[in-house]
Amino acid sequence: MESIDNVSVNSADICSNFINILDTVFKDCPDGVVYKDNTLCYRMANSAFCKYYGIKDKQDYIGKRDMKFLSSENQKLIFDISHTILEEKRPLSFVMSLNNKSNVVLSVTSSPIYFEDVFLGIISIIKDITQEESLKEEFVNKHYEYIDSERKLQAQRETFVASLGHDLKNPTIAQIRSLELLLKGSFGEISQEQGEIIEMVLDSCRYMNGMLSTLLATYRNQGGVVKLNFAEFSLPDLVNECVSEMIYVAKDKGVNITVVDNTSENIIQADRVQIKRVIMNLLSNGIKYAFSNTELNLQIYGIKNMIGFEFMNESPYIPEERRKSLFAQYVSYASAHNELGIGLGLYASKKIIDGHKGKIFVESYKNNRNSFGFRIPVVQKNNLSDRFIQF
Numbered sequence: 001m002e003s004i005d006n007v008s009v010n011s012a013d014i015c016s017n018f019i020n021i022l023d024t025v026f027k028d029c030p031d032g033v034v035y036k037d038n039t040l041c042y043r044m045a046n047s048a049f050c051k052y053y054g055i056k057d058k059q060d061y062i063g064k065r066d067m068k069f070l071s072s073e074n075q076k077l078i079f080d081i082s083h084t085i086l087e088e089k090r091p092l093s094f095v096m097s098l099n100n101k102s103n104v105v106l107s108v109t110s111s112p113i114y115f116e117d118v119f120l121g122i123i124s125i126i127k128d129i130t131q132e133e134s135l136k137e138e139f140v141n142k143h144y145e146y147i148d149s150e151r152k153l154q155a156q157r158e159t160f161v162a163s164l165g166h167d168l169k170n171p172t173i174a175q176i177r178s179l180e181l182l183l184k185g186s187f188g189e190i191s192q193e194q195g196e197i198i199e200m201v202l203d204s205c206r207y208m209n210g211m212l213s214t215l216l217a218t219y220r221n222q223g224g225v226v227k228l229n230f231a232e233f234s235l236p237d238l239v240n241e242c243v244s245e246m247i248y249v250a251k252d253k254g255v256n257i258t259v260v261d262n263t264s265e266n267i268i269q270a271d272r273v274q275i276k277r278v279i280m281n282l283l284s285n286g287i288k289y290a291f292s293n294t295e296l297n298l299q300i301y302g303i304k305n306m307i308g309f310e311f312m313n314e315s316p317y318i319p320e321e322r323r324k325s326l327f328a329q330y331v332s333y334a335s336a337h338n339e340l341g342i343g344l345g346l347y348a349s350k351k352i353i354d355g356h357k358g359k360i361f362v363e364s365y366k367n368n369r370n371s372f373g374f375r376i377p378v379v380q381k382n383n384l385s386d387r388f389i390q391f
Contacts, residue, residue, distance in 0.1 A: 028047075032126035033126070034049045035123050036121050040082055042064055077094065078096075086112070091110065094108055103130065105128070108126050111123055172205055179202040180202065200248065211273070225388050226389045228271040230380055233268065234268075235266050235268050235300060235307055242276060242280055254293035255292070255293075255294060261299075266302075268307055274355075275376075277352060278374060281349045284345070296312070305377055309375075310373030311371070311372060314368055315368065317364050328347060353376060357380065358374055358375050
């Protein structure tokens with residue numbers, strides 16, 4: 001291939017013809033077009049190119065290698081790009097800002113031109129992308145504004161939840177201390193039945209206090225992420241504990257709870273506090289929406305490597321479309337009964353069971369019987385120390 005400094009007469013003729021063709025084709029092109037010969041001197045440019053750079057006379061660029069009206073920075077950029085194209089023999093694209101009063105931004109694509117292995121020069125297509133860049137910058141600014149507003153909103157949520165949790169903990173602790181004093185007989189003797197009721201209420205208050213502590217820690221330190229703390233415990237014992245805490249609520253409505261343990265091995269690996277939260281949520285709903293003076297039949301069972309908790313009550317039929325979204329956030333079972341509910345209990349329950357690699361479910365039958373429950377692995381596997389729930 002011929003060098004830049006040794007151009008044959010034929011190639012010069014070719015360049016001249018090429019310039020005439022370019023001038024004809026690109027004369028009225030809305031994008032700027034400029035041609036530099038094989039000595040990197042400017043030979044041809046259309047009106048759009050001249051307009052971009054503010055060129056009024058062709059003599060300002062014809063036969064020259066430098067454009068004095070460009071900044072030294074832009075001249076160096078064009079020089080470096082041109083020589084890279086010569087070395088690598090391939091097109092290159094770049095963006096250049098003219099830094100003038102209108103802050104024009106240009107997109108430039110430069111390509112080497114060959115004819116029968118003879119290097120004829122470089123042709124560049126220049127497009128004004130000022131508006132596109134402005135819109136892009138505006139979009140980025142809006143995006144960062146959105147992120148900033150979301151961060152502020154999240155901080156407000158966390159402050160609200162932390163304040164609410166703190167305000168709820170104080171009376172809960174006071175209740176716990178008062179109930180402990182009652183059990184000790186500090187205010188006089190109590191009967192065995194009274195002691196059982198107080199013990200049940202005390203357990204419920206302690207559970208509430210533990211949940212509030214978890215809530216505060218979650219929003220203070222982890223932004224809504226709860227770490228599961230796995231330990232071995234008996235699921236039937238936990239179920240009986242939950243039933244004991246709910247027994248008087250059930251009796252008040254005339255709902256009789258029966259528990260059947262069909263497990264052979266009932267020791268499981270799970271987060272006891274979170275599984276209790278699930279059981280209490282399900283039982284609370286099961287009692288709340290059950291018809292008065294009916295049975296709630298609860299069973300614990302094993303199936304393969306899973307352990308299951310399930311109960312059936314007598315309550316209004318839940319249509320299939322409502323069942324599909326029952327465990328979604330802010331979808332409440334209460335809406336099916338024209339009652340108030342924010343729909344977080346079942347949503348949180350599903351998150352917890354998912355975190356245990358299990359499954360939560362609901363079945364509804366047109367004879368007004370509904371079944372709620374979950375199944376989780378008896379033995380948890382794989383990275384128990386790194387198991388988290390994002391609420």
